[in-house]
Amino acid sequence: QVQLVESGGGLVKPGGSLRLSCVASGFTFSDFYMSWIRQAPGKGLEWVSYISDSGTTIYYADSVKGRFTLSRDNARKTLFLQMNSLRVDDSAVYYCAKCIYRGDMDWFDPWGQGTRVTVSS
Amino acid sequence: EVVLTQSPATLSLSPGERFTLSCRASQSVSTYLAWYQQRPGQAPRLLMYNASKRATGIPARVSGSGSGTDFTLTISSLEPEDFAVYFCQQRYDWPFTFGPGTKVDI
Numbered sequence: 001q002v003q004l005v006e007s008g009g010g011l012v013k014p015g016g017s018l019r020l021s022c023v024a025s026g027f028t029f030s031d032f033y034m035s036w037i038r039q040a041p042g043k044g045l046e047w048v049s050y051i052s053d054s055g056t057t058i059y060y061a062d063s064v065k066g067r068f069t070l071s072r073d074n075a076r077k078t079l080f081l082q083m084n085s086l087r088v089d090d091s092a093v094y095y096c097a098k099c100i101y102r103g104d105m106d107w108f109d110p111w112g113q114g115t116r117v118t119v120s121s
Numbered sequence: 122e123v124v125l126t127q128s129p130a131t132l133s134l135s136p137g138e139r140f141t142l143s144c145r146a147s148q149s150v151s152t153y154l155a156w157y158q159q160r161p162g163q164a165p166r167l168l169m170y171n172a173s174k175r176a177t178g179i180p181a182r183v184s185g186s187g188s189g190t191d192f193t194l195t196i197s198s199l200e201p202e203d204f205a206v207y208f209c210q211q212r213y214d215w216p217f218t219f220g221p222g223t224k225v226d227i
Contacts, residue, residue, distance in 0.1 A: 110167075
């Protein structure tokens with residue numbers, strides 16, 4: 001079955017960097033759009049970024065544009081989120097999610113279990 | 122940015138009861154609206170998409186309706202596993218946005 005396993009979260013100081021990874025299995029990774037969504041502690045959900053199956057189309061939320069970079073390695077079935085210039089308000093659980101249909105943008109499900117990022121001095 | 126509002130914020134119900142949640146968009150999103158369920162300690166799970174289509178594995182007692190700016194999620198008879206937080210989400214326009222959620226508790 002579909003599995004998405006995130007890693008790379010942790011505690012980092014403001015201004016620091018982290019690289020999140022999401023390893024996929026149980027489906028043809030290169031056929032599907034992928035995304036990162038985050039949830040701050042006790043707060044709502046925020047869409048961070050998504051990437052097309054080929055990697056040629058990427059969208060970012062304004063709150064992370066210029067600081068975060070989304071990429072994918074289809075051969076390794078892995079999604080990456082490079083996060084630079086981290087701020088306190090970037091603290092959240094970051095979820096990786098898979099598009100429900102292949103080849104085009106659509107809804108996202110399932111989501112992984114998430115990796116926690118804490119930005120604090 | 123499309124702003125989604127949900128009502129009520131919290132709902133206290135008993136197993137077997139029927140509930141209806143509301144989601145309102147600040148502008149028309151056509152039927153590009155989904156509902157997610159989040160149980161404590163878990164990732165959100167897709168329940169409904171395109172306003173009224175059930176996601177894979179979702180039982181028929183869960184239904185959705187609406188278009189434009191007003192949407193509803195209905196569960197006809199609450200099971201213990203339905204006590205959770207429910208979010209609506211639009212993908213009509215980027216950035217995709219979520220509602221603040223409705224908590225359904227016992």
